[in-house]
Amino acid sequence: MKVRVYNIGGITQEYSLDLQKGVTTYEAPNAYGKTSLVRALVSLLTSSIKAEDLLNVFADSGYIEVYLDNKEYYRRIKRVKNGLYEEKNLIMDDDRALLLTYFSPENRLVTQILSGDGNIEWFISATSKINELRAKKDELSKLLNAEMLARDELQKKYNNIKEIQTKIRAIDEEIEKLEKERENSSNIVAKTTHTITITRQNKINEILNKIKVKKDELANLELALKKIEEEIQSKENRVSPEVKAQLQKELNEINERLKLRTNDRTELEIELKVLERVLEEVEESDKQHLDTCNVCGSKVDPSIWKVRMEIISRELREKTSLLDSLRNEIIGLQKRKEEIELRLKELETMENEIAKLKAKREELINRIGSVKFQIDDLERQRRETEERFSRSESLTGAIITPDDTANLIKRIEELRKKREEYEYELQLLGVPSSILEELKEKEEHIEQLQKQVDELQVEYIRRLTRARDEFTRISNQLLKRFEFDMEAEIDSNYRLVVRRRGVLIDIKKLSSSERTTLALILVLSALRAYFKTPYFIIDESAMTFDQKRFNRLLEYLAEVADYVIITKSNENTEIKTIPAKQLEVSS
Ligand SMILES: Nc1ncnc2c1ncn2[C@@H]1O[C@H](COP(=O)(O)OP(=O)(O)OP(=O)(O)O)[C@@H](O)[C@H]1O
Numbered sequence: 347m348k349v350r351v352y353n354i355g356g357i358t359q360e361y362s363l364d365l366q367k368g369v370t371t372y373e374a375p376n377a378y379g380k381t382s383l384v385r386a387l388v389s390l391l392t393s394s395i396k397a398e399d400l401l402n403v404f405a406d407s408g409y410i411e412v413y414l415d416n417k418e419y420y421r422r423i424k425r426v427k428n429g430l431y432e433e434k435n436l437i438m439d440d441d442r443a444l445l446l447t448y449f450s451p452e453n454r455l456v457t458q459i460l461s462g463d464g465n466i467e468w469f470i471s472a473t474s475k476i477n478e479l480r481a482k483k484d485e486l487s488k489l490l491n492a493e494m495l496a497r498d499e500l501q502k503k504y505n506n507i508k509e510i511q512t513k514i515r516a517i518d519e520e521i522e523k524l525e526k527e528r529e530n531s532s533n534i535v536a537k538t539t540h541t542i543t544i545t546r547q548n549k550i551n552e553i554l555n556k557i558k559v560k561k562d563e564l565a566n567l568e569l570a571l572k573k574i575e576e577e578i579q580s581k582e583n584r585v586s587p588e589v590k591a592q593l594q595k596e597l598n599e600i601n602e603r604l605k606l607r608t609n610d611r612t613e614l615e616i617e618l619k620v621l622e623r624v625l626e627e628v629e630e631s632d633k634q635h636l637d638t639c640n641v642c643g644s645k646v647d648p649s650i651w652k653v654r655m656e657i658i659s660r661e662l663r664e665k666t667s668l669l670d671s672l673r674n675e676i677i678g679l680q681k682r683k684e685e686i687e688l689r690l691k692e693l694e695t696m697e698n699e700i701a702k703l704k705a706k707r708e709e710l711i712n713r714i715g716s717v718k719f720q721i722d723d724l725e726r727q728r729r730e731t732e733e734r735f736s737r738s739e740s741l742t743g744a745i746i747t748p749d750d751t752a753n754l755i756k757r758i759e760e761l762r763k764k765r766e767e768y769e770y771e772l773q774l775l776g777v778p779s780s781i782l783e784e785l786k787e788k789e790e791h792i793e794q795l796q797k798q799v800d801e802l803q804v805e806y807i808r809r810l811t812r813a814r815d816e817f818t819r820i821s822n823q824l825l826k827r828f829e830f831d832m833e834a835e836i837d838s839n840y841r842l843v844v845r846r847r848g849v850l851i852d853i854k855k856l857s858s859s860e861r862t863t864l865a866l867i868l869v870l871s872a873l874r875a876y877f878k879t880p881y882f883i884i885d886e887s888a889m890t891f892d893q894k895r896f897n898r899l900l901e902y903l904a905e906v907a908d909y910v911i912i913t914k915s916n917e918n919t920e921i922k923t924i925p926a927k928q929l930e931v932s933s
């Protein structure tokens with residue numbers, strides 16, 4: 347392994363070193379730069395050694411370079427305007443290297459054990475890497491606490507909302523109650539009879555108007571009924587059966603007489619014709635002065651024709667006049683017959699009209715009935731309305747005074763204002779359902795976190811316990827190997843305790859070399875169980891082993907790391923390597 351260092355720590359001249367596998371003892375005077383060199387080596391195993399811890403304060407740039415198994419690892423540091431700039435390629439980046447690759451009086455575990463503090467949970471936890479588990483757990487616990495706080499806050503908020511909502515509901519109920527009271531009071535007070543009267547009067551007037559309309563309608567209907575009945579009466583009078591029968595009788599008589607007279611007339615007309623012919627013959631006979639009658643053939647005096655002519659003519663005149671009067675009489679009778687027939691027809695028409703009038707009368711009577719019923723109904727409504735209003739007047743009576751009403755209004759106003767305030771508060775607080783939702787989410791998250799924390803805790807303890815057992819086992823192996831007369835144990839509180847021949851000894855009672863030894867044993871146990879490093883460095887000032895034990899230690903270290911470096915203060919500078927093989931042989 348080749349090492350080159352420049353301007354790192356107290357090393358200000360380029361320094362290179364070729365290390366062989368095995369145990370290298372590095373001797374140099376104080377302040378030579380031994381610590382600077384080994385810190386530079388450790389800085390290739392963890393970035394927890396910062397550039398500013400490495401670079402010489404007077405230098406503008408520096409480096410540590412290592413060639414190991416044909417690979418180059420380095421940290422090259424440059425000072426720039428605002429700080430340091432670094433290029434690096436580490437062998438590994440594991441902060442356990444600080445504890446497990448460099449055993450010096452500054453090692454944190456050494457300091458702690460030397461001070462007599464046996465609580466090594468942190469060391470077990472850190473070196474077995476379960477501290478990562480713990481860190482994760484702590485982080486989650488922190489988150490869990492924050493979530494629980496947030497949940498409590500939300501719950502408070504939600505309770506607050508519920509409380510305000512209850513208050514608002516109570517206010518609403520009270521307002522409603524007061525409003526009712528006020529409505530009642532305002533019906534009476536403030537001469538509310540005014541409003542009430544108007545309302546009542548309007549209502550009653552409305553009904554009265556309806557009644558009036560209906561009564562007018564009824565009067566009209568009754569008038570129409572009366573007219574129709576009169577008409578029916580008069581018409582029925584005119585079509586009385588007597589009149590009709592009389593007319594019929596007269597008609598029959600006239601028909602009889604007409605028949606007789608018509609017969610008489612026909613006879614008379616025939617007689618007249620006969621007489622005319624006889625007269626004609628007599629006149630002929632007279633002209634011819636005949637002495638024989640044409641009709642009967644008897645012998646007559648011709649002078650008789652003149653007499654006969656006279657008699658027949660007289661008879662003709664008489665019969666013609668009789669026929670005339672007979673004809674007049676027939677015309678009169680026929681006239682009268684026509685009159686009577688007309689009258690009878692008129693009577694028939696009238697009878698039809700009477701039937702129609704009667705139907706109309708029936709209809710009117712029905713309508714009158716229904717209008718009367720409607721009027722009754724309206725009258726009842728009017729009565730009831732009047733009763734209702736007078737009842738409501740008497741009901742509320744003079745219990746509430748105008749003062750009370752004013753107070754009521756004031757109180758309602760106050761309640762409304764209070765309600766508004768609550769509403770505003772609610773608005774600020776948010777929607778209860780969404781808060782409830784949020785609460786639920788929080789609860790779920792908390793539950794989930796709690797579960798994770800619990801699981802991590804269980805796992806942490808499980809692995810810590812296993813690591814503890816491992817430490818105990820390896821520590822005791824090593825103690826035996828180095829022939830120390832004690833047994834190490836890590837108790838349930840992760841405290842390092844030591845027994846000697848079965849007796850428990852507080853580490854405070856141990857010598858400082860014993861304490862250092864215990865610290866080294868713990869480091870070596872961790873190294874063996876959990877860590878792999880190419881080099882292990884011991885500051886010899888931290889050790890107080892005798893030569894035999896020290897050799898055994900080196901032998902053991904050679905198993906753990908390829909390169910073991912022991913720094914030692916000496917007047918002279920000397921670097922000496924004992925190969926691993928040789929160590930084995932020597933033991
Ligand atoms: N970053 C630094 N910048 C400048 N000087 C430093 C720096 N680090 C250490 N020094 C100095 O460099 C010198 C070497 O220190 P270092 O600790 O390496 O010596 P050492 O060989 O380990 O000495 P010792 O035997 O006393 O432990 C010391 O004088 C120290 O003060």
Ligand SMILES: [Zn+2]
Pocket residue numbers: 639640641642643644
């Ligand atoms: Zn005659």
